[in-house]
Amino acid sequence: METFSLARRLAAVLALVIGLTTAVHAAEPFHGARASRDHYGAIFQIDSGSPGAIKKTLNNIENLLGDPRLKGKIRIELIANAQGFAVYVKNNGFEDRLKKLQAQGVILAQCANTLRELHIDRNDLYPFISVVPSGMGEITLRESEGWAYIHPTPPDSSM
Numbered sequence: 001m002e003t004f005s006l007a008r009r010l011a012a013v014l015a016l017v018i019g020l021t022t023a024v025h026a027a028e029p030f031h032g033a034r035a036s037r038d039h040y041g042a043i044f045q046i047d048s049g050s051p052g053a054i055k056k057t058l059n060n061i062e063n064l065l066g067d068p069r070l071k072g073k074i075r076i077e078l079i080a081n082a083q084g085f086a087v088y089v090k091n092n093g094f095e096d097r098l099k100k101l102q103a104q105g106v107i108l109a110q111c112a113n114t115l116r117e118l119h120i121d122r123n124d125l126y127p128f129i130s131v132v133p134s135g136m137g138e139i140t141l142r143e144s145e146g147w148a149y150i151h152p153t154p155p156d157s158s159m
Helices: 002-027 051-065 082-088 096-105 113-119 135-144
Strands: 040-046 074-080 107-109 128-133 148-150
Touching: 002 096, 040 082, 040 107, 040 128, 040 135, 051 074, 051 082, 051 096, 074 082, 074 135, 082 107, 082 113, 096 107, 113 128, 128 135, 135 148
Parallel strands: 040 074, 040 148, 074 107, 107 128
Antiparallel strands: none
């Protein structure tokens, strides 16, 4: 009988300790993930040419650049392919934002396959845009280097 009583008391003490530990962890405020590495990379893909998709993608990049946890630790690339080439077309209204992003270190790249397949003249794009052989190759290489792949979903135009 005494063994049963001792076992019940130990179980009660264990439950109390677990409860206190859980309460302490629950009371700590959550501040998000911590940037524990020296550097991070993120490649954004844009394959839609709608103004909404372009704005959303550029906003996402600007937000990432503004995250205080990643200040001085983040490399970002924007790769355009398919209809996403519209982000780089001259006189599209995004030149100033693109130049500002580039000044902050963002790599602005266009898929050469898209230019060829859609018969787009390189001269129709801003001259400060880099061209890579393939958008999918660029994404593959960046991901193999440990970069995060981000493909913002175009906003719903019916909203």
